Amino acid sequence: MxxxxxxxxxxxxxxxxxxxxxxxxxxxxxxxxxxxxxxxxxxxxxxxxxxxxxxxxxxxxxxxxxxxxxxxxxxxxxxxxxxxxxxxxxxxxxxxxxxxVTLTNRFGGVSVVPASERRHVAYVRAVLAETDIDVDHVNRLGWTALLEAVVLGDGGRAHQDVVAALLAAGADPALPDGDGVTARAHAERRGFEAVADLLRRAESQGGEGPRAGGGGR
The missing domain is CATH 1.25.40.20 (Ankyrin repeat-containing domain)
Known part of the structure; x- marks a missing residue:
């Protein structure tokens, strides 16, 4: 037609x-x-x-x-x-x-997932605060926003702030990827000590992370 x-x-x-x-x-x-x-x-x-x-x-x-x-x-x-x-x-x-907010892209992710990978700190904070988007949504790669921020991130200040914002919104640091590897294990393997420390503290607090923006300070 x-x-x-x-x-x-x-x-x-x-x-x-x-x-x-x-x-x-x-x-x-x-x-x-x-x-x-x-x-x-x-x-x-x-x-x-x-x-x-x-x-x-x-x-x-x-x-x-x-x-x-x-x-x-x-x-x-x-x-x-x-x-x-x-x-x-x-x-x-x-x-x-x-x-x-449950609509997914071609990778099976909701909007907060690519935002976390791309270190859009202000967006991550806003979408988590102003919508009921699932902070622990898992995409087709087996990654949550938290995993994406670590696996595809650079460990720098912006990604630290993204991780902090996700944890503050209740992201589960213990959720592993499809191979059973957690975000903290990925961070440690890549030498992202500031990110790994945020995740260790969240795990020790039962998943309750620091307030957004506190990463790396």
């Missing part, structure tokens, strides 16, 4: 998203633009706005009822993309749209 060609309003909306022009996006929607129209990769205008961190345009689209959970051919959604970009402003813009 051939896709219906875009209308002038659809093209205007696409252009507005690309330029980050909220007023033009609003005008395009009033002119009848399809807020859920997908491009060749299955991306909606809202997903494209999230990818480019066009917060003002996203606010217009969410206000118009755009689906924050619509996934593209790669299983990305506007909400899931915030875990990659680390944009707290975009995350908060999407919240009124009712994001499904």
């Amino acid at each position: 051939t896709a219906k060609p875009p209308t002038p309003a659809d093209l205007a909306l696409s252009d507005a998203v690309g330029r980050g022009d909220a007023d033009a996006a609003r005008a395009a929607l009033r002119a009848g633009a399809d807020r859920e129209r997908r491009d060749g990769q299955g991306r909606t205008p809202l997903l494209l706005a999230a990818l480019a961190d066009r917060v003002a345009v996203a606010e217009v689209l969410v206000g118009a009822g755009a689906d924050v959970n619509a996934q593209d051919a790669r299983d990305d959604s506007a909400w899931l993309v915030t875990g990659v970009t680390g944009s707290v402003a975009m995350m908060r813009t999407l919240l009124p749209g009712g994001p499904d």
Whole structure:
């Protein structure tokens, strides 16, 4: 079945998203633009706005009822993309749209997992505080956000703060990966002493970690 060609309003909306022009996006929607129209990769205008961190345009689209959970051919959604970009402003813009925080990306992870690997400290703290996202969600690789921060992290201050934030939110330091290796064992093997110390303390406290932001101090 051939896709219906875009209308002038659809093209205007696409252009507005690309330029980050909220007023033009609003005008395009009033002119009848399809807020859920997908491009060749299955991306909606809202997903494209999230990818480019066009917060003002996203606010217009969410206000118009755009689906924050619509996934593209790669299983990305506007909400899931915030875990990659680390944009707290975009995350908060999407919240009124009712994001499904259990939605997973192509690796089987929820948004806090890639955010932890990419050391988006502010995002990790915000999404854990402002949603009921599962801090111990396990992706297809067998990794939680805590494991991802250690296995794919560099052990530096930002990753220490991510680990601290996850532990403060109740992440279980004893959960192992698919091979039975815990985050602490990974940290010790890689020489991440500050991270390993955070995890040892959390284990000794029965999984209750230090307050976020305390790592490495």
